Amino acid sequence: MQRRSFLQGTLAGSAVAVAIGAGLLHPRQVLAAWPKSAFEAKSVQDAMASMYGTAESTPSGDITIKAPDIAENGAVVPVSITTTLPDVTDIGIIAEKNGTPLSANFKMAANAKGYVSTRIKMGKTSSIIAIVVAGGKTYSARKEVKVTIGGCGG
Template identity: 60%
Template structure:
């Protein structure tokens, strides 16, 4: 049997199965959407982004570790890991302070989840990468400078 024909038939069968699940109400497209904090993600400054997140006056903490390269050769893909050793961590947000929109990610963690996030972010230029952690009703922060040689946000 022709491999292309086989792949087309598999794809059609998969699409048909998804269509039947949607029609039967077993799969709802709205369930796959993430929560969207429009005010925080569209903020043009770090202060406004923190306000949008409901964070005011975070304290510096040595219990937050940011692992990112000292020099990122390409700002389009900067690997960032944030680890919080603070008990009861409920959320972690990552901000790149000099981006046009500084908030690059906000993650809510379920009870008992380890305070750890690993992702890749875009950075337009050299700036501080800041992690904001909410735990026990308080906010904490830590920052690390990442130097960017080739900008990723249109630069």
């Protein structure tokens, strides 16, 4: 629990610094060490708590996940996330049933639009959860993707 509150503190700190607008990326660059514990977390809750300081998120209709309904090859699943939420600072991609669910996180500067697109590996059929941190709040959306051939190890 202590670690969790520590992370919350640092995240809140960076949000404030960004809000001030002075040197947009300085506080983030300090924080930007690769979040090993978040990427190694075995559950969605742990990954979110480690990455975003909270396991809670508000479902939002302003987040669109573009991904195939059925992915034939789990090693290459194209995922695009678009959001119209203002003040986006982070966009995360989580594959719910992967061994380590957190696939990617994108830290967005103020002039970046709420859009990222990449390709991820999925071990089996599961939901893709898109996390968007906007204005200090954590929002999410999900989309189910059926995977016929898994793409993690094997």
